[in-house]
Amino acid sequence: MTNNVxxxxxxxxxxxxxxxxxxxTAGGIIIPDTAKEKPQQGIVVAAGPGKKDEPVTVxxxxxxxxxxxxxxxxxxxxxxxxxMRETDILAVLS
Amino acid sequence: MTNNVxxxxxxxxxxxxxxxxxxxTAGGIIIPDTAKEKPQQGIVVAAGPGKKDEPVTVxxxxxxxxxxxxxxxxxxxxxxxxxMRETDILAVLS
Amino acid sequence: MTNNVxxxxxxxxxxxxxxxxxxxTAGGIIIPDTAKEKPQQGIVVAAGPGKKDEPVTVxxxxxxxxxxxxxxxxxxxxxxxxxMRETDILAVLS
Amino acid sequence: MTNNVxxxxxxxxxxxxxxxxxxxTAGGIIIPDTAKEKPQQGIVVAAGPGKKDEPVTVxxxxxxxxxxxxxxxxxxxxxxxxxMRETDILAVLS
Amino acid sequence: MTNNVxxxxxxxxxxxxxxxxxxxTAGGIIIPDTAKEKPQQGIVVAAGPGKKDEPVTVxxxxxxxxxxxxxxxxxxxxxxxxxMRETDILAVLS
Amino acid sequence: MTNNVxxxxxxxxxxxxxxxxxxxTAGGIIIPDTAKEKPQQGIVVAAGPGKKDEPVTVxxxxxxxxxxxxxxxxxxxxxxxxxMRETDILAVLS
Amino acid sequence: MTNNVxxxxxxxxxxxxxxxxxxxTAGGIIIPDTAKEKPQQGIVVAAGPGKKDEPVTVxxxxxxxxxxxxxxxxxxxxxxxxxMRETDILAVLS
Numbered sequence: 001m002t003n004n005v006x007x008x009x010x011x012x013x014x015x016x017x018x019x020x021x022x023x024x025t026a027g028g029i030i031i032p033d034t035a036k037e038k039p040q041q042g043i044v045v046a047a048g049p050g051k052k053d054e055p056v057t058v059x060x061x062x063x064x065x066x067x068x069x070x071x072x073x074x075x076x077x078x079x080x081x082x083x084m085r086e087t088d089i090l091a092v093l094s
Numbered sequence: 095m096t097n098n099v100x101x102x103x104x105x106x107x108x109x110x111x112x113x114x115x116x117x118x119t120a121g122g123i124i125i126p127d128t129a130k131e132k133p134q135q136g137i138v139v140a141a142g143p144g145k146k147d148e149p150v151t152v153x154x155x156x157x158x159x160x161x162x163x164x165x166x167x168x169x170x171x172x173x174x175x176x177x178m179r180e181t182d183i184l185a186v187l188s
Numbered sequence: 189m190t191n192n193v194x195x196x197x198x199x200x201x202x203x204x205x206x207x208x209x210x211x212x213t214a215g216g217i218i219i220p221d222t223a224k225e226k227p228q229q230g231i232v233v234a235a236g237p238g239k240k241d242e243p244v245t246v247x248x249x250x251x252x253x254x255x256x257x258x259x260x261x262x263x264x265x266x267x268x269x270x271x272m273r274e275t276d277i278l279a280v281l282s
Numbered sequence: 283m284t285n286n287v288x289x290x291x292x293x294x295x296x297x298x299x300x301x302x303x304x305x306x307t308a309g310g311i312i313i314p315d316t317a318k319e320k321p322q323q324g325i326v327v328a329a330g331p332g333k334k335d336e337p338v339t340v341x342x343x344x345x346x347x348x349x350x351x352x353x354x355x356x357x358x359x360x361x362x363x364x365x366m367r368e369t370d371i372l373a374v375l376s
Numbered sequence: 377m378t379n380n381v382x383x384x385x386x387x388x389x390x391x392x393x394x395x396x397x398x399x400x401t402a403g404g405i406i407i408p409d410t411a412k413e414k415p416q417q418g419i420v421v422a423a424g425p426g427k428k429d430e431p432v433t434v435x436x437x438x439x440x441x442x443x444x445x446x447x448x449x450x451x452x453x454x455x456x457x458x459x460m461r462e463t464d465i466l467a468v469l470s
Numbered sequence: 471m472t473n474n475v476x477x478x479x480x481x482x483x484x485x486x487x488x489x490x491x492x493x494x495t496a497g498g499i500i501i502p503d504t505a506k507e508k509p510q511q512g513i514v515v516a517a518g519p520g521k522k523d524e525p526v527t528v529x530x531x532x533x534x535x536x537x538x539x540x541x542x543x544x545x546x547x548x549x550x551x552x553x554m555r556e557t558d559i560l561a562v563l564s
Numbered sequence: 565m566t567n568n569v570x571x572x573x574x575x576x577x578x579x580x581x582x583x584x585x586x587x588x589t590a591g592g593i594i595i596p597d598t599a600k601e602k603p604q605q606g607i608v609v610a611a612g613p614g615k616k617d618e619p620v621t622v623x624x625x626x627x628x629x630x631x632x633x634x635x636x637x638x639x640x641x642x643x644x645x646x647x648m649r650e651t652d653i654l655a656v657l658s
Contacts (some may be wrong), residue, residue: 479655527572
């Protein structure tokens with residue numbers, strides 16, 4: 001799998017390839033089944049330059065957690081992706 | 095097709111010529127048919143100067159993705175166009 | 189027709205003489221008949237000085253597009269005019 | 283008629299003596315009878331010093347247009363007056 | 377009557393002793409009986425230091441007008457007082 | 471009674487020990503029985519460092535007035551306390 | 565128990581391991597059973613770098629109080645954790 005996509009997000013937006021719903025990461029994230037909003041995980045495939053004096057801090061290849069309803073679905077080059085603002089990203093997994 | 099229009103957007107507004115609904119770009123964007131808001135694509139035909147200390151970053155000729163309900167419809171010189179703020183643009187396709 | 193009016197807008201407000209509903213400009217603007225808010229066009233007859241560090245960028249005589257519901261109706265010197273903030277103006281026609 | 287009142291507005295507030303409802307100014311303002319909010323006119327009798335780095339730009343004696351529902355009614359020295367923020371004033375008539 | 381109270385307002389808050397409801401000031405303020413919110417008057421008994429770069433501009437002893445519903449009722453040293461932000465004060469009477 | 475507690479508020483938060491409901495202070499505060507929100511009084515037991523460029527101005531031991539519904543109840547070391555932002559404090563009694 | 569987790573919060577977010585519901589801390593915090601929102605306590609397991617000019621002030625190992633409904637539940641490395649903004653943290657216990 002290559003994460004290169006033919007699109008550049010504007011400003012503080014980030015394009016993410018969501019992990020399959022059942023996927024377990026190396027870090028062992030399991031999304032608990034509760035009433036609260038469940039964060040999802042995915043891999044950053046492209047990040048914008050950020051806003052004035054606030055560069056984006058995630059980078060291509062980062063595995064990130066984000067809110068279940070964050071972002072907008074897009075399909076680029078046959079991949080189903082999400083585009084969201086960096087502030088919708090909760091954490092970077094390592 | 096020429097993208098020149100006889101109008102200049104104010105501030106951070108951008109005039110976009112929407113792509114036909116079925117169009118596929120060189121980059122192969124296909125809008126998935128889901129319940130979420132689907133982004134649309136189009137070509138920038140004119141861009142304003144930006145706001146104070148925040149110049150507009152898209153330029154004439156850029157192919158861009160934007161939210162389905164973004165912008166206001168206008169007709170200039172016989173073309174059906176949209177005018178929206180640059181922050182309504184999600185990404186530039188390459 | 190003279191566009192001089194005996195009023196000076198405050199701050200970032202602009203006084204506009206709306207074009208007759210059926211008018212076509214030199215630039216050929218035709219407002220499409222759709223469900224979306226249709227922009228209107230008119231001529232700037234007076235502009236305020238702007239806000240701190242943000243001078244108004246339209247000037248007397250400019251033909252402008254603005255949102256259908258923008259501004260407040262006033263009558264000055266027998267002319268039916270609109271007064272609105274410059275941010276309610278979408279574009280300057282050329 | 284003297285416009286002196288025994289009160290000083292705070293910050294960016296302005297005290298206005300409303301014109302009688304039928305009054306026509308030298309400039310010939312007639313308020314059109316439409317469904318939109320109709321601006322009113324009056325004379326500035328006192329103006330505050332403004333806010334930090336934003337001095338008030340209207341002065342005593344100016345004839346101004348303001349929104350129909352702007353301001354708070356007060357009676358000072360037997361005159362029925364309005365006190366409002368300067369941003370509620372639309373234009374100065376000349 | 378002494379206006380000294382054993383309390384110091386924080387930030388931009390001001391303590392006011394409301395005038396009796398029927399009182400007429402030297403300046404002759406009479407509150408008109410209309411449907412609009414009627415301003416009240418009172419005397420400043422204590423003022424806070426203001427906010428960063430914005431010192432409070434009213435001082436102890438000033439007779440002020442304020443909105444009918446402004447502030448919070450408190451009793452200090454047997455006096456019925458109001459404590460409000462300075463921005464709730466409309467004007468200083470002279 | 472010692473006001474030391476084993477907790478440090480973050481940012482601009484303050485921990486307060488509420489005065490018993492019937493208590494009268496040296497300053498003679500009596501809360502009037504009206505329909506408006508009644509302020510309460512208490513003693514500051516711990517204060518945060520403040521926000522950037524805005525240090526907290528109350529200090530441990532200050533008797534303060536605050537809105538009836540301000541803050542969150544906590545129990546620390548057996549004392550029933552409130553934790554609130556400093557902006558919820560109306561005045562310092564002396 | 566180790567508090568190391570394989571995740572780094574973004575910006576001003578903090579990852580917290582909630583204390584068991586009945587747990588009493590060394591500081592003796594007992595959450596009172598009232599109608600108000602009850603704060604919870606937990607231990608900081610990871611903190612983001614903060615926002616521009618506002619570094620996060622809590623650090624790994626801190627025992628903190630936070631609002632009952634603060635944060636989003638996540639599971640990392642088999643631990644049930646919360647991720648929240650630092651401004652949702654009320655105080656650090658000592």
